[in-house]
Amino acid sequence: MPVLKVQHLKKYYGKEPNVVRALDGVDLEIQEGEFVAVVGTSGSGKSTLLHMLGGLDTPTSGKVTVAGRDISGMTDEQLTIFRRRNVGFVFQNYNLVPILNVYENIVLPIELDGNAVDQGFVDSIIETLGLGEKKSSLPNNLSGGQQQRVAIARALATKPAILLADEPTGNLDSKTSQDVLGVLKMTSTKFHQTMVMITHNEQIAQLADRVIQIEDGKIATEGR
Numbered sequence: 001m002p003v004l005k006v007q008h009l010k011k012y013y014g015k016e017p018n019v020v021r022a023l024d025g026v027d028l029e030i031q032e033g034e035f036v037a038v039v040g041t042s043g044s045g046k047s048t049l050l051h052m053l054g055g056l057d058t059p060t061s062g063k064v065t066v067a068g069r070d071i072s073g074m075t076d077e078q079l080t081i082f083r084r085r086n087v088g089f090v091f092q093n094y095n096l097v098p099i100l101n102v103y104e105n106i107v108l109p110i111e112l113d114g115n116a117v118d119q120g121f122v123d124s125i126i127e128t129l130g131l132g133e134k135k136s137s138l139p140n141n142l143s144g145g146q147q148q149r150v151a152i153a154r155a156l157a158t159k160p161a162i163l164l165a166d167e168p169t170g171n172l173d174s175k176t177s178q179d180v181l182g183v184l185k186m187t188s189t190k191f192h193q194t195m196v197m198i199t200h201n202e203q204i205a206q207l208a209d210r211v212i213q214i215e216d217g218k219i220a221t222e223g224r
Protein backbone atom coordinates (compact mmCIF):
# COMPACT_ATOMS: atom_id res chain seq x y z
CA MET A 1 0.00 0.00 0.00
CA PRO A 2 1.38 3.46 -0.82
CA VAL A 3 2.15 5.60 2.23
CA LEU A 4 1.69 8.67 0.10
CA LYS A 5 -0.76 9.24 -2.73
CA VAL A 6 -1.14 12.41 -4.77
CA GLN A 7 -4.06 12.76 -7.20
CA HIS A 8 -4.48 15.50 -9.82
CA LEU A 9 -2.71 17.96 -7.55
CA LYS A 10 -2.76 21.63 -8.55
CA LYS A 11 -1.45 24.70 -6.77
CA TYR A 12 -2.00 28.04 -8.41
CA TYR A 13 -0.79 31.36 -7.04
CA GLY A 14 -2.33 34.72 -7.91
CA LYS A 15 -5.14 35.54 -10.31
CA GLU A 16 -5.57 35.64 -14.09
CA PRO A 17 -3.90 37.00 -16.13
CA ASN A 18 -0.92 36.68 -13.74
CA VAL A 19 -1.67 33.26 -12.33
CA VAL A 20 1.37 31.06 -11.59
CA ARG A 21 0.70 27.35 -12.07
CA ALA A 22 3.27 26.12 -9.55
CA LEU A 23 1.78 22.60 -9.69
CA ASP A 24 -0.40 21.73 -12.62
CA GLY A 25 -1.74 18.20 -12.30
CA VAL A 26 0.61 15.90 -10.40
CA ASP A 27 -0.16 12.23 -9.81
CA LEU A 28 2.22 10.26 -7.65
CA GLU A 29 2.40 7.24 -5.37
CA ILE A 30 5.21 6.52 -2.94
CA GLN A 31 5.54 3.17 -1.22
CA GLU A 32 6.53 2.61 2.39
CA GLY A 33 10.31 2.66 2.81
CA GLU A 34 10.94 4.24 -0.59
CA PHE A 35 13.70 6.84 -0.96
CA VAL A 36 12.65 9.32 -3.64
CA ALA A 37 14.60 12.27 -5.03
CA VAL A 38 12.82 15.23 -6.62
CA VAL A 39 14.85 17.20 -9.16
CA GLY A 40 14.08 20.04 -11.57
CA THR A 41 15.15 23.54 -12.55
CA SER A 42 14.62 26.55 -10.32
CA GLY A 43 10.94 27.51 -10.18
CA SER A 44 9.73 24.17 -11.55
CA GLY A 45 7.56 23.49 -8.48
CA LYS A 46 9.68 21.22 -6.29
CA SER A 47 9.28 23.13 -3.02
CA THR A 48 5.59 23.66 -3.68
CA LEU A 49 5.17 19.90 -4.10
CA LEU A 50 7.07 19.17 -0.87
CA HIS A 51 4.97 21.72 1.01
CA MET A 52 1.77 20.04 -0.21
CA LEU A 53 3.04 16.57 0.74
CA GLY A 54 3.87 17.75 4.25
CA GLY A 55 0.72 19.75 4.87
CA LEU A 56 2.62 23.05 5.05
CA ASP A 57 0.22 24.50 2.50
CA THR A 58 -3.12 23.52 0.98
CA PRO A 59 -3.74 22.68 -2.69
CA THR A 60 -5.88 24.66 -5.11
CA SER A 61 -7.39 21.32 -6.16
CA GLY A 62 -6.60 17.64 -6.04
CA LYS A 63 -5.91 15.29 -3.20
CA VAL A 64 -2.97 14.35 -0.97
CA THR A 65 -3.30 11.21 1.13
CA VAL A 66 -0.66 10.43 3.76
CA ALA A 67 -0.81 7.19 5.73
CA GLY A 68 -4.40 6.71 4.61
CA ARG A 69 -5.59 10.19 5.61
CA ASP A 70 -6.72 12.83 3.13
CA ILE A 71 -4.97 16.00 4.26
CA SER A 72 -6.13 18.22 1.38
CA GLY A 73 -9.18 19.56 3.16
CA MET A 74 -7.77 19.89 6.67
CA THR A 75 -7.91 23.16 8.60
CA ASP A 76 -4.67 24.84 9.70
CA GLU A 77 -5.16 23.51 13.20
CA GLN A 78 -5.71 19.94 11.97
CA LEU A 79 -2.65 20.25 9.74
CA THR A 80 -0.47 21.38 12.63
CA ILE A 81 -1.32 18.27 14.61
CA PHE A 82 -1.09 16.09 11.51
CA ARG A 83 2.41 17.36 10.71
CA ARG A 84 3.68 16.92 14.24
CA ARG A 85 2.55 13.28 14.30
CA ASN A 86 3.19 12.16 10.73
CA VAL A 87 5.83 14.24 8.99
CA GLY A 88 9.53 14.78 9.65
CA PHE A 89 11.16 17.81 8.02
CA VAL A 90 14.80 18.43 7.23
CA PHE A 91 15.66 21.83 5.78
CA GLN A 92 18.80 23.42 4.42
CA ASN A 93 19.30 25.56 7.53
CA TYR A 94 18.95 22.84 10.22
CA ASN A 95 16.49 24.83 12.41
CA LEU A 96 17.90 23.56 15.70
CA VAL A 97 17.03 25.26 18.99
CA PRO A 98 20.30 26.95 20.04
CA ILE A 99 19.75 26.76 23.80
CA LEU A 100 19.00 23.02 23.77
CA ASN A 101 21.72 20.39 23.51
CA VAL A 102 21.79 17.67 20.84
CA TYR A 103 19.77 15.13 22.81
CA GLU A 104 17.18 17.73 23.86
CA ASN A 105 16.78 18.90 20.26
CA ILE A 106 16.23 15.34 19.05
CA VAL A 107 13.51 14.47 21.57
CA LEU A 108 11.82 17.89 21.51
CA PRO A 109 9.07 16.99 18.96
CA ILE A 110 8.23 13.82 20.91
CA GLU A 111 7.90 15.78 24.14
CA LEU A 112 5.93 18.58 22.49
CA ASP A 113 3.38 15.99 21.48
CA GLY A 114 3.19 14.76 25.10
CA ASN A 115 4.62 11.33 24.29
CA ALA A 116 7.11 9.22 26.20
CA VAL A 117 10.52 8.92 24.54
CA ASP A 118 11.27 5.43 23.15
CA GLN A 119 14.75 5.47 24.64
CA GLY A 120 16.03 2.40 22.81
CA PHE A 121 14.94 3.77 19.44
CA VAL A 122 16.33 7.27 20.08
CA ASP A 123 19.66 5.80 21.28
CA SER A 124 19.81 3.67 18.15
CA ILE A 125 19.26 6.76 15.96
CA ILE A 126 21.91 8.73 17.86
CA GLU A 127 24.45 5.93 17.48
CA THR A 128 23.57 5.30 13.83
CA LEU A 129 24.10 8.98 13.05
CA GLY A 130 27.42 9.06 14.90
CA LEU A 131 26.21 11.57 17.50
CA GLY A 132 26.94 9.50 20.60
CA GLU A 133 29.81 11.71 21.72
CA LYS A 134 27.89 14.92 21.06
CA LYS A 135 24.70 14.32 23.02
CA SER A 136 25.41 17.13 25.49
CA SER A 137 26.81 19.62 22.98
CA LEU A 138 25.03 22.78 21.95
CA PRO A 139 24.34 23.21 18.20
CA ASN A 140 26.75 26.18 17.97
CA ASN A 141 29.63 23.91 18.89
CA LEU A 142 28.94 21.49 16.02
CA SER A 143 30.00 21.55 12.38
CA GLY A 144 27.37 22.08 9.67
CA GLY A 145 27.38 18.38 8.81
CA GLN A 146 26.91 17.44 12.47
CA GLN A 147 24.07 19.94 12.86
CA GLN A 148 22.35 18.43 9.85
CA ARG A 149 22.77 14.96 11.37
CA VAL A 150 21.00 16.23 14.49
CA ALA A 151 18.18 17.61 12.32
CA ILE A 152 17.89 14.21 10.60
CA ALA A 153 17.87 12.42 13.96
CA ARG A 154 15.13 14.76 15.20
CA ALA A 155 13.07 14.10 12.08
CA LEU A 156 13.45 10.31 12.46
CA ALA A 157 12.77 10.21 16.21
CA THR A 158 8.98 10.55 15.94
CA LYS A 159 8.84 7.64 13.45
CA PRO A 160 7.03 9.80 10.90
CA ALA A 161 5.04 8.30 8.04
CA ILE A 162 7.16 10.41 5.69
CA LEU A 163 10.39 12.33 6.05
CA LEU A 164 10.65 15.33 3.74
CA ALA A 165 13.97 17.01 3.02
CA ASP A 166 14.34 20.27 1.08
CA GLU A 167 17.91 20.71 -0.20
CA PRO A 168 19.35 19.11 2.96
CA THR A 169 22.90 19.56 1.71
CA GLY A 170 22.45 23.08 0.33
CA ASN A 171 24.70 24.66 2.98
CA LEU A 172 27.38 21.98 3.04
CA ASP A 173 30.64 21.50 1.15
CA SER A 174 30.75 18.62 -1.31
CA LYS A 175 32.45 16.11 0.96
CA THR A 176 30.10 16.80 3.87
CA SER A 177 27.14 16.72 1.46
CA GLN A 178 28.09 13.25 0.35
CA ASP A 179 28.41 12.19 3.95
CA VAL A 180 24.95 13.56 4.86
CA LEU A 181 23.35 11.99 1.77
CA GLY A 182 24.93 8.68 2.73
CA VAL A 183 23.48 9.04 6.22
CA LEU A 184 20.01 9.74 4.83
CA LYS A 185 20.18 6.72 2.55
CA MET A 186 21.50 4.48 5.30
CA THR A 187 18.84 5.53 7.82
CA SER A 188 16.13 5.15 5.19
CA THR A 189 17.17 1.52 4.75
CA LYS A 190 17.88 0.75 8.41
CA PHE A 191 14.65 2.25 9.78
CA HIS A 192 12.59 1.50 6.64
CA GLN A 193 11.85 5.22 6.61
CA THR A 194 9.99 6.67 3.61
CA MET A 195 11.88 9.76 2.39
CA VAL A 196 11.24 12.38 -0.26
CA MET A 197 14.09 14.75 -0.93
CA ILE A 198 14.55 17.78 -3.14
CA THR A 199 18.11 18.03 -4.33
CA HIS A 200 20.33 19.62 -6.93
CA ASN A 201 23.00 17.07 -6.11
CA GLU A 202 23.47 14.72 -9.03
CA GLN A 203 25.01 11.96 -6.94
CA ILE A 204 21.66 11.49 -5.28
CA ALA A 205 20.37 9.92 -8.47
CA GLN A 206 22.57 6.94 -7.73
CA LEU A 207 21.38 6.67 -4.13
CA ALA A 208 17.64 7.15 -4.60
CA ASP A 209 15.21 4.32 -5.35
CA ARG A 210 13.48 6.69 -7.75
CA VAL A 211 14.16 10.11 -9.25
CA ILE A 212 11.22 12.33 -10.16
CA GLN A 213 11.86 15.27 -12.42
CA ILE A 214 9.46 18.21 -12.20
CA GLU A 215 9.12 20.70 -15.05
CA ASP A 216 6.57 23.52 -15.17
CA GLY A 217 4.57 22.04 -12.32
CA LYS A 218 4.27 18.59 -13.87
CA ILE A 219 6.17 15.34 -13.57
CA ALA A 220 8.38 15.26 -16.66
CA THR A 221 10.20 11.98 -16.09
CA GLU A 222 10.40 9.28 -13.51
CA GLY A 223 13.18 6.76 -13.35
CA ARG A 224 14.50 4.03 -11.11
Ligand SMILES: Nc1ncnc2c1ncn2[C@@H]1O[C@H](COP(=O)(O)OP(=O)(O)OP(=O)(O)O)[C@@H](O)[C@H]1O
Pocket residue numbers: 013014020021022040041042043044045046047048049
Ligand atom coordinates in the same frame (compact mmCIF):
# COMPACT_ATOMS: atom_id res chain seq x y z
N1 LIG B 1 3.80 32.02 -2.25
C1 LIG B 1 3.94 32.17 -3.57
N2 LIG B 1 3.28 33.15 -4.22
C2 LIG B 1 3.40 33.28 -5.56
N3 LIG B 1 4.14 32.48 -6.34
C3 LIG B 1 4.82 31.49 -5.74
C4 LIG B 1 4.76 31.28 -4.33
N4 LIG B 1 5.53 30.21 -4.03
C5 LIG B 1 6.05 29.78 -5.20
N5 LIG B 1 5.62 30.54 -6.23
C6 LIG B 1 5.96 30.35 -7.65
O1 LIG B 1 5.65 29.01 -8.00
C7 LIG B 1 6.63 28.48 -8.88
C8 LIG B 1 7.25 27.22 -8.27
O2 LIG B 1 8.00 27.59 -7.12
P1 LIG B 1 8.81 26.53 -6.23
O3 LIG B 1 9.38 27.29 -5.09
O4 LIG B 1 7.94 25.38 -5.95
O5 LIG B 1 9.98 26.09 -7.24
P2 LIG B 1 11.28 25.23 -6.96
O6 LIG B 1 11.35 24.22 -8.06
O7 LIG B 1 11.28 24.73 -5.57
O8 LIG B 1 12.44 26.31 -7.15
P3 LIG B 1 13.89 26.42 -6.45
O9 LIG B 1 14.71 25.25 -6.97
O10 LIG B 1 14.41 27.72 -6.97
O11 LIG B 1 13.70 26.42 -4.97
C9 LIG B 1 7.63 29.59 -9.13
O12 LIG B 1 7.27 30.25 -10.32
C10 LIG B 1 7.45 30.51 -7.93
O13 LIG B 1 7.79 31.83 -8.25
